[in-house]
Amino acid sequence: MNTKQIAYYLAILITFLFVEKNLMAQTDLPEVKKQKLIEQIWLTTDRQIYCAEESILFSIYNNSARPMQRNDWSQVVYIDLLTPDGEIIEQQKLNYSRKASGKIKLPRWVLTGNYYLRAYTRWMRNFPSQLQDYKMVSIINPFRQELLESNGQQSLQNKNHSSPKYTPGVEIETTKQNYIQREQVTVGYTIAEPNYQQGPVLATVVRKGTEQSQAASVINTTNNATTSEFIPETRGVSVSGTVVNETDSLPLPYTLVGLTVFKDNPENLNLLTNENGRFFFDLGNLKGNYELFISSKGKEEGVHPLILVDNDFETRLTTLPFVPIDFSPKYRELYETLSFTSQVHQLYQEQQAQKQAQKHQKEAAFYGTPDFSLDFDAYIELPSVEEYLHELVPRVRVKKNHTRKTLAVTGADPELSIYSPLVLIDMVSVFDTEKILALDPKRLKKMEVISQPYIRGDITYGGIISFFSRKGDLAGLDLPSAGRFISYKLLAETQATFQPELPGERIPDLRNCLFWSSELTTDKQGTGSFSFHTGDNTGTYLIILQGINQNGKTWQASHEIQIQ
Secondary structure, three states: OOHHHHHHHHHHHHHHHHHOOOHHHOOOOOHHHHHHHOOOEEEEEOOOEEEOOOEEEEEEEEOOOHHHHOOOOOOEEEEEEEOOOOOEEEEEEEEOOOEEEEEEEOOOOOOEEEEEEEEEOOHHHHOOHHHOEEEEEEEEOOOOOOEOOOOOOOEOOOOOOOOOOOOOOEEEEEOOOEEOOOOEEEEEEEEOOHHHHOOOEEEEEEEOOOOOOOOOOOOEEOOOOOOOOOOOOOOOOEEEEEEEEOOOOOEOOOOEEEEEEEOOOOEEEEEEOOOOOEEEEEOOOOEOEEEEEEEEEOOOOOOOEEEEEOOOOOOOOEEOOEOOOOOOHHHHHHHHHHHHHHHHHHHHOOOOOOOOOOOOOOOOOOOOOOOEEEEHHHOOOOOOHHHHHHHHOOOEEEEEEOOEEEEEEOOOOHHHHOOOOEEEEOOEEOOOHHHHHOOOHHHEEEEEEEOOOEEEOOEEEOOEEEEEEOOOOHHHOOOOOOOEEEEEEOEOOOOOEEOOOOOOOOOOOOOOEEEEEEEEOOOOOOEEEEEEEOOOOOEEEEEEEEEEOOOOOEEEEEEEEEEO
16 A cells, blocks of 8 residues: 555544544444445454363454455454453464464463454554454363453353354265264365355364354443554554653654664664654564564753553453353363363374564665675774774764764765764664774674665665674663663464374374364355365364355355264
């Protein structure tokens, strides 16, 4: 999405907010403008009932009105697993190009009870949280006797004990009804209704009884106001916040802010705050959990910047219905079976280290090949950094400004004399260059120089002077008091299909979910197929297909098989 499109939609939002503070009470705004503003998503999972240490497989789809779907709006989607009173169990961000699929590994310590999955985008946080999508999931923990208790929320009885509803126009077939353990099953399906053929098709194969699905139909929030605080993440995951003056808490507009992502090849970003002291860093599609360092430089004497980083996930208190776990004899037997098979499966499952893709990694720094590079070990040892600059670095000189020293890159380009250079140590922005000059050169490995003006975002630098320490420890540099470290969750790994290979004969295959895919397709006649293997569990299993039609209406169909 280009800048003009973003400005257009933000203008609509501002107009909307001026007319009415509460979106749900709005009646005068034309429906077409509401559709252009509001994102809608559909959250679905492989089943509803899980055991501790199992994984919830989920998919999230863009279910917005067509005017919103046609634009590359939100590219990141958020998902929370939380208790009815809002306590967070797990949170993730995923790359979202109209759909996202992933998994949440349930911790061993989670209590038995009914929880909620909540999916939303950053843009949706501007609107009442009723517009976010919720799905209830039941978790059984055989390792703990305690139950999740109500803290005063509305209590509802879970009366949804029906199997998935059949949708006319969708047929599922298998070659036979009864299968033996570890046998391949081929599934064919036909979607006769043209409306259903164009949308996504998902499939899951789970033990009968675990598929019960109940949506959160009653949602109360403490704050339903509509705001314009959160801009859409149109390029990737972001970090945002506000810089204020520590002395009076007033925002500091047009203030320089630097951010460093500590990874194998650290990434450095710099920008100026806007007129309200706000900053927005785009980190693209970087995956994993990282330490970030954010620092700021005051423009005037007596200004002490204080960096306030926004919470990246939803912070508004949401009260969800408390639904007690159903311990009727029918479900108690199911829970016992699930718990036993889950524990045995986890016991024999091979422990594989999770490998997080480290995208965004580069062989060189963000500025590419330097114009000049200095290896400190290649020359005779000198007593100070300033001596190295004076003797061995021709395009960098130390300038004295009254009582302080600064660094400058020299050259024929007149902009080099107008703009200050970007000074870095291990990719961390250094605003007080006297601290660089005070470093012990024995702790420095190399130095790189870009000897021409460099534009980074909205900022023009008079070149770049980049130092690298031997141990990646900033060479002992004291970080600025206006800086702060934060641990930050970036994008999680996606998983669109779950179809593991059969283990060896001596290793039991006791999966409660045999197959999951969010990437099924149909041909021109509306037909398709997939296959999976049964495991060592026996009993009745359901093959379930789900999807959304062109009008945003969800559909579902199922087919039973017996494993003997």
